[in-house]
Amino acid sequence: MRSTPSPRGIWTVPGTAITVAAALVSLFSLVPLGFVAVVTVQTGWPTVAALVFRPRVGELLLNTVLLVACTVPLCIGLAVALAWLTERSDLPGSRLWAWLAVAPLSVPAFVHSYAWTTLVPGLHGLPAGVLISVAAYFAFLYLPIAAAMRRLDPALEDAAASLGLPPWRVFGRVVLPQLRLAICGGSLLVGLHLLAEYGLYGMVRFDTFTTAIVDQFQSSYNGPAANMLAGVLVACCLGLLALETWVRGGARYARVGSGAARAPARFRLGRATTACLLLPALVAAVTLGVPLVTLARWLVRGGAGVWRASEIGPALGQTLLLATAGGVLTTLASIPMAWLSVRAPGRLQRAVEAENYVVGSLPGVVVALALVTVTVRVAMPIYQTIVTILLAYALLFLPRAMLSLRASIAQAPVELEQAAAALGRPPGRALWATTIRLGAPGAAAGLALVSLGITNELTATMMLAPNGTQTLATMFWSYSAEIDYAAAAPYAAIMVLFALPLTWLLHAQSKRVAGR
Template structure:
């Protein structure tokens, strides 16, 4: 198992570095003097400040919001907790640029850092809520009861017992949110908030200045490496699995009492902002457009093409992530963490940079693969590998290694023990990985425009083209279908998350 997993993880990691190699190659061709002039200029400082502030403000707010919602829906007697838990996952069905489109339509003058933080939190907090809620459901209540028996108050129990066990989920989810903030384009372009990604795309679209855009992408990679280093350092080598099932009892829900109504306002407000605003905006534009905006033949083609790309890309990304997720948990070390970091680097790059890297490779080395289904699926696997890796890593970490060892002692090969024992226990994580990747592909735009075979027009491509022409009414059906088709995927994430804890 060690040998084939290591080889497979190394190959995937090398492939993940392809866009980075592309950026480095352009930098070398540009020359140090020119590259320095492009990087050390006021515009880059402005973009760096915007991006740093965006991450520093958005990620902590997402953490607090996700932990609060997870605690309310999993550990208290909050009325309708199961419904609010589902509503906390549902924003994943609304593409980030559709969230932005909804807010811009409702509040035309919304723009800048404050708007970016608000919409980013509403779009991305479920990436933290899902792993945090799933981990809370799996915690052994005996540990909290023991702390309570020793006289610790609830706040101390939460800080000293529960919060340390949430560390892996919090760090993985925070890294995922941070990488999305670094790579997001459509959300920030609509509210006119400049980040490295919007500047890179504008460079390619307006002047086709490849070197300047790639210098910006190089700074973005350094930013990503910083996030990965922080996450790896904070994660440490702590163990999060247990062999037994823990206490047989379910944790007693905390009685909110007089605080029920104030606590209920949090999920109500979040649902209204994250789901109510897009629903209101789409309903208004659909009513204004009437039946004329429902061009069923064009919509049907876009839907079919999007589903093919989403399913194929999700399967490829999840299979590619399995070896790396296994060695990251079972064989942690400097080399393994270096390989794992390679998979996250590509997640911080905008899709247009990854697409250009693959365009260069296919045109120069493998021309028959240019603008084929294979190339676009490889691009999606590279772009969304972090989504698959985070979910799989968290699931494998909770599958006790002793079960693998027991299967091996009964005569099974290490590979057979992994596939029959560990992977079965991690199946909810694999399903969640595929759902997360599929959601990302539904929302992806730049790579599809550059790499998809001729004649391809995904739902996101059609929506962006129409909204760019300010034809919001005609764009609304495509946005609605993206949301409706994504809802079953978010439901799968929700169900698998609960099933992983036997509930």
């Protein structure tokens, strides 16, 4: 006769272990924020005031604010217009244009910058920063807005028309308000990238907090000046988060009513078709044409000579190693929290998730600075080892892994685990046979996204990697810094090739979420 399972239920042992693991991971992810707080306190108020309230910080703040204030609205306008054209009008080739709008994500931001500076050598400062930022990041807004447009219930637009509104006012009063959540979320993502990016602005000589911190770090290591700039940068990120929360408000746009929505009718462009084709064509030329053509030009100019196997081989190997190890570590670290947020939602889990959200918004430069300081002070043995850089990747990309994993665990109903238990599997094996198995595709997608992030990561890698480590991104960066653009081109080309399939995956996922 089979032994009866304990009456406490099948969750007791794994549940506790998972909660403890999740708590440990989230405690560790507090390191960067804790670093900023501790350093500020230790530095003492007079020094902090002297370092923060000076013209240089004001200049950086103005630059950063201007960059965000110019780039984000431009991205929103462009993304809404393109999403409307590709999703709601009869624009010829709309599926191709939709894919072309997402594809620039496979070009790392600093490669966009490289393409533009070599194409237009005089390009620099704020205009250059804004132009390249729009090209590099507007897809982050296009994806959610296009998905939201596909989900809109056309019955609402019909209702508004029957209430006497002409089409353009229907768009303003019914369609746009329903895009608010997508616009807010996408804008936040773009804003955080603007704050965190180093390579893009370094190349066009536009100073932001991040470039200033990296410069400080490279000249004086972890001096208080760099630390205080990091503090201000963290404050900017938190400000963006708060702003987004405030603008988003308490809005819930649940579709009222039941049943499948009628497929929306596509607006007939008629004679405006040709004019409307210009917009996506122009966007594709700026966001995709310029980097790819420039890259191709450098590759041709460099010829076979730039493909130095002795350099590219090790860089590729190290990148793959870091990307795989970092991806696996990050995915493993995300399992407890993802499992908790689906299976045992509660106050602790919500707090952990909110914290995770804030930590995930911190720039790589802050994370790197924090890990340098902490390892130097308390964990010298791992200073400048591969362990530190992997920990930094885990901190930076934990949210990406969690989102994918949580979505797929949520699709594995707990009843399956219970059914497996009822069929005689012990708890651990029941979990393995059902939820883990069903969550595997999500975990794989998360792992791929994290690995891609690591492949294109520049700032933290430069600051933390052991001496002699050369990844594709750092090799590309050092060759571009020496203005050897032809030698840099192969590294950029390999990074783009790696990213293309993943960008396709992202595009396909956003369509599946929308149910089409």
